[in-house]
Amino acid sequence: MSDAVAKEMLKISGLHAWYGESHILHGVDLAVGEGELVTLLGRNGAGRTTILKSIMGLVGRRAGSITVQGSETIGMATHRIAHLGLGYCPEERGIFSSLSVEENLLLPPVVKSGGMSVEEIYEMFPNLKERRGSMGTRLSGGEQQMLAMARILRTGARLLLLDEITEGLAPVIVQALGRLIKQLKEKGFTIILVEQNFRFAAPLADRHYVIEHGAIAEMIVKDELAGSMERLNRYLGV
Amino acid sequence: MEITFQTVMSQVMLGLNNGVFYAILSLGLAVIFGLLNIVNFAHGALYMLGAYVALLGYTTLGPLIGMPDFHLNYWAALLVAPMVVGALGMAIERTMLRRLYKFDHLYGLLLTFGLALIIQGVFTNFFNVSGDPYDAKPEILNGAVSLGFMMFPKYRLWVIVISLAVCFGTWFVIERTKLGSYLRAGTENPELVKAFGVNVPLMITLTYGYGVGLAAFAGVLAAPIYSVSPVMGAEMIITVFAVVVIGGMGSIMGAIVTGLLLGVVEGFTKVVYAPASSTVIFLIMVVVLLVKPAGLFGRES
Ligand SMILES: Nc1ncnc2c1ncn2[C@@H]1O[C@H](COP(=O)(O)OP(=O)(O)OP(=O)(O)O)[C@@H](O)[C@H]1O
Numbered sequence: 001m002s003d004a005v006a007k008e009m010l011k012i013s014g015l016h017a018w019y020g021e022s023h024i025l026h027g028v029d030l031a032v033g034e035g036e037l038v039t040l041l042g043r044n045g046a047g048r049t050t051i052l053k054s055i056m057g058l059v060g061r062r063a064g065s066i067t068v069q070g071s072e073t074i075g076m077a078t079h080r081i082a083h084l085g086l087g088y089c090p091e092e093r094g095i096f097s098s099l100s101v102e103e104n105l106l107l108p109p110v111v112k113s114g115g116m117s118v119e120e121i122y123e124m125f126p127n128l129k130e131r132r133g134s135m136g137t138r139l140s141g142g143e144q145q146m147l148a149m150a151r152i153l154r155t156g157a158r159l160l161l162l163d164e165i166t167e168g169l170a171p172v173i174v175q176a177l178g179r180l181i182k183q184l185k186e187k188g189f190t191i192i193l194v195e196q197n198f199r200f201a202a203p204l205a206d207r208h209y210v211i212e213h214g215a216i217a218e219m220i221v222k223d224e225l226a227g228s229m230e231r232l233n234r235y236l237g238v
Numbered sequence: 239m240e241i242t243f244q245t246v247m248s249q250v251m252l253g254l255n256n257g258v259f260y261a262i263l264s265l266g267l268a269v270i271f272g273l274l275n276i277v278n279f280a281h282g283a284l285y286m287l288g289a290y291v292a293l294l295g296y297t298t299l300g301p302l303i304g305m306p307d308f309h310l311n312y313w314a315a316l317l318v319a320p321m322v323v324g325a326l327g328m329a330i331e332r333t334m335l336r337r338l339y340k341f342d343h344l345y346g347l348l349l350t351f352g353l354a355l356i357i358q359g360v361f362t363n364f365f366n367v368s369g370d371p372y373d374a375k376p377e378i379l380n381g382a383v384s385l386g387f388m389m390f391p392k393y394r395l396w397v398i399v400i401s402l403a404v405c406f407g408t409w410f411v412i413e414r415t416k417l418g419s420y421l422r423a424g425t426e427n428p429e430l431v432k433a434f435g436v437n438v439p440l441m442i443t444l445t446y447g448y449g450v451g452l453a454a455f456a457g458v459l460a461a462p463i464y465s466v467s468p469v470m471g472a473e474m475i476i477t478v479f480a481v482v483v484i485g486g487m488g489s490i491m492g493a494i495v496t497g498l499l500l501g502v503v504e505g506f507t508k509v510v511y512a513p514a515s516s517t518v519i520f521l522i523m524v525v526v527l528l529v530k531p532a533g534l535f536g537r538e539s
């Protein structure tokens with residue numbers, strides 16, 4: 001096996017996905033190398049969330065191939081997929097209202113060794129420590145987003161699927177998240193970032209996938225970004 | 239009946255004795271409804287089954303396995319019956335209920351209702367509808383103790399104490415422990431809990447097993463007080479569903495408190511106006527439905 005293949009963290013080929021009768025993804029192909037940060041860009045309803053959900057096995061039905069470090073997951077139960085070292089931060093954040101902040105933080109089981117300890121996390125997110133006894137959904141939107149991120153950093157997951165983490169947050173919080181993502185990248189995490197906020201994503205990403213109508217329309221690497229802006233804006237409708 | 243402190247207190251205590259049964263049974267229903275989103279109509283039948291495991295374990299099991307001297311004693315029955323019924327429940331969940339989650343709640347309700355009728359029908363066929371006595375009440379629980387204001391049967395006091403312990407123990411595990419946090423999270427958003435790597439389908443099976451195990455436990459507790467009959471569950475479950483409607487589905491503490499409270503209200507009504515005691519719960523149910531349809535502890539959605 002060549003070096004390039006051995007370093008592949010995630011490989012998706014010919015992925016189709018359905019919610020009930022609606023056929024949403026029509027043959028998605030993408031690959032993410034270890035330690036890479038790629039974004040999924042596209043208009044509303046393009047299918048970016050669906051790609052992340054398909055990776056986690058959370059769609060009604062999926063077909064094709066999704067391998068994580070070489071293991072095929074297309075027929076795997078969702079709870080097993082997580083144990084391959086995946087951490088999922090959903091678009092709606094998914095903070096549990098019947099759990100305290102600390103219970104939310106401790107909920108996801110450790111899936112791999114080498115995750116952050118609770119102390120490290122509280123050091124990184126002092127707000128969460130201060131409010132650890134409050135119920136999860138009593139936190140502000142920004143704090144909830146920090147919590148949704150923090151709880152997957154504890155599990156030892158090395159491949160993070162982050163869905164619109166900056167949505168609806170104040171600029172200072174967005175900047176803080178930018179610094180956090182940068183730190184994670186330096187620590188060697190592999191990250192798939194679904195973003196509307198292109199200005200947030202552009203300086204962080206190695207590559208961008210443009211999604212349109214449930215398939216990859218184009219892949220743009222960081223260095224080609226400047227020359228592709230016009231095309232990209234057309235895709236995104238801005 | 240003259241209304242004195244004595245008569246009120248004794249009826250309240252007897253009411254509490256009924257109340258703990260309502261509490262355990264509606265607690266089981268609430269736990270099951272929370273995670274499975276199914277109104278478990280089989281609950282009464284499984285309560286009855288628990289009582290029969292105790293009864294048959296005492297009278298019939300020994301001769302059946304060629305050991306005529308073997309009698310499953312009361313203490314053992316308190317453990318064995320929930321285990322047997324819990325295992326049956328888990329088999330039901332795995333083979334039947336599981337197929338229905340993707341459809342409307344109504345189908346789960348219909349299925350469990352059908353199961354209740356089948357179980358009850360089979361037992362009516364083989365056993366006396368007017369009931370069989372369960373004579374395995376342990377010696378130590380015979381007689382009465384003085385509560386100061388009245389003499390109270392020891393056995394009934396035991397039932398109240400152990401039931402409260404089981405109810406609040408369950409509450410504690412669900413609301414205050416790590417295991418309980420999985421259950422609460424799974425009740426809110428099972429898909430996300432799966433995505434974190436928790437085996438939610440297994441959790442659902444175990445939860446159903448525990449919920450119906452509680453029903454069987456209550457059945458064993460009931461056996462020495464009421465006679466064991468194929469229809470004991472059907473009678474009980476109607477009141478319990480009224481309790482659940484009043485308390486509101488899905489709140490653990492709500493189920494416990496409502497169950498106890500309504501038992502006491504029932505007992506109190508016996509003193510004030512005895513003929514109303516069997517209907518007072520349904521009267522309250524109607525009022526609650528009109529004033530607060532989600533139930534006293536239910537979340538308005
Ligand atoms: N649960 C669902 N059932 C049926 N259709 C769905 C479901 N979720 C999403 N869809 C449809 O799938 C398509 C892709 O949705 P998806 O959520 O993946 O979009 P997206 O790219 O994440 O967009 P955004 O988050 O900006 O709205 C949309 O047309 C949407 O209507």
Ligand SMILES: [Mg+2]
Nearest residue numbers: 048049050091
């Ligand atoms: Mg989306």
